[in-house]
Amino acid sequence: MPAGLYVHVPFCSGKCPYCDFYSITALDLIPLWIEGLAREAALMAPLWPEPFDTLYLGGGSPSLLSDSELTALFEALSPLGVIKGSEATIEANPEDVTPEKAASWLSRGVNRISVGVQSFDVRWLHDSLNRRHTVEENYQAINAAAELGVSLSLDLIFGHAGQTPEEWAADLDKAANSWADHISAYGLTAAPSTLLGRALASGAAPKLPGEERSSELFMVTGEALAMRGFERYEVSNFARGGSVCRHNLKYWRREPYLGLGPSAHSFDGRRRWANASSVRRWAAALNRGERSLEFVEELTEQQIRLERIMLGLRLEEGLSVDLIEPSEKLTDLVENGFLTLVDSRLKPTPKGFMTADALAKLLA
Ligand code: SF4
Incomplete structure (x- = not known):
């Protein structure tokens, strides 16, 4: 079974208060990261000789890479084969999805853009999430994708302080009435280590909805999207016309995938491992011809059964x-x-x- 290839692009123009991913704003580390990727791809190529059938550029904000950085990135990946025409996704921030940039992604084989619009309501977008883009930029990104006819996924976040089910349904409607053929809808969470987590703990941020309201918001998600022809295929993921994300399905179906870049996770069917969550540490190890891993785990039969149950219960299948x-x-x-x-x-x-x-x- 062909595996999926994930590349972690850890760079962002700022840090969102709720973000729990490994992302950094030190853009001067991009050349070091590209060098590391080239070394990692060359190191892994003999161990993963079969071509991959999905490619996912995730982050972070892959969309902030310039044209020349993207060229260098694809060059770095060249020791690894990707089957022509495979699903190839780039995660993008709305402000980056200009017609020119999107066209350049498509010319490199990208055929799916996943845009973190998060909300079409300025109260949630700015007051709750403190995002750096505008509602207008959400629409500009959607229009750019529609003009190119490329498959489009929108990420939305719900569960803001004071948000009603009606307000959330209105947000979902805007996404579902757009060009998008895929929607991911996640409840807002606040890990203790994040800015939002600390603000909630100190009382500086208004409380997030309790269990009852969260349940209402969750149930509204499936209902509102079903009315627009979107079918749930995973707890938080919906597609119309069968446009499921084949790469992400590999995670839930326990199919193999190789992750490159700092903090990227991999799975070969038996073992799981994660790269160090630091560009410098990850790159320094590769420079020595080694890998800096945060953990490696060889799964027991019992763990495999548990994973099958946990992941299977997240899927419509x-x-x-x-x-x-x-x-x-x-x-x-x-x-x-x-x-x-x-x-x-x-x-x-x-x-x-x-x-x-x-x-x-x-x-x-
Ligand atoms: S843009 Fe995405 S990855 Fe970057 S800080 Fe915000 S939530 Fe995190």
Whole structure:
């Protein structure tokens, strides 16, 4: 089975207060990062000789790379093969998606743009998320993608302090009525290490919605998008016309993928590992012909079963019922409308999707 190739572009023009990814604003490190990528690709090529069938440039903000940096990036990846015509995604910030830049991405084989619009309501976009782009730039990005006819995914965030289900439905409607064929909708979270996490802990930021409101917002997501022809295929991901993200499906289906760049994760079917979350450390190790890894884990049979259950319960396709021991708990979950049994597969219902992680704990 061909694997997916992920490249982590850790650079951003600023740090969003809720961001928990490895991202930095030291753009002067871009040349060092490209050098590291070339070394990492050359080091991994003999171990991953089969061509990849998805490519995902994620971040960070891959869209801030200049044309010449992008040329250098693709050159760095050249020891690794990617099957021609494979799904190739670039993550982009709305302010970067100009017709010229988007055309340049397409000329390099990119055929899917994933734009972090986050919201079409200025209150959430600026007051809650402190994003650096405008609502107008969201529309400019969408128009640029539509003009090129390229597959477009929009990322949205819900669960802002004081947000009502009606307000969230209105945001979803704007995304669903656009050119996009894929929408990812994530609840706002605030890890303790983030700026938002610290502001919430000190009382400087208004409280995020409680359990009841969060559940309402979650349920509205599926309903509003279904009305516009978007089908949920994963807890937070929706597609119309079958435009699922094949690269991300590899993560949930436990298919192999190689991650390059600082903090990138990889999986070869048996082992998981993650690169160091530091451009300098990651690049220095590669300079010595080594890799700086944050962890390596060889999965046991028991861990593999747990992963299958946890990940399967996030997907509309569900998981084989053979993975779960028959039990009263399982019967209760089916009878109470959290799961359905279809053709020997256990599938989450909308209520089940909302509690997917808790269900996995109960059933594992
Ligand atoms: S643009 Fe994305 S990756 Fe960069 S800081 Fe904001 S949320 Fe994080």
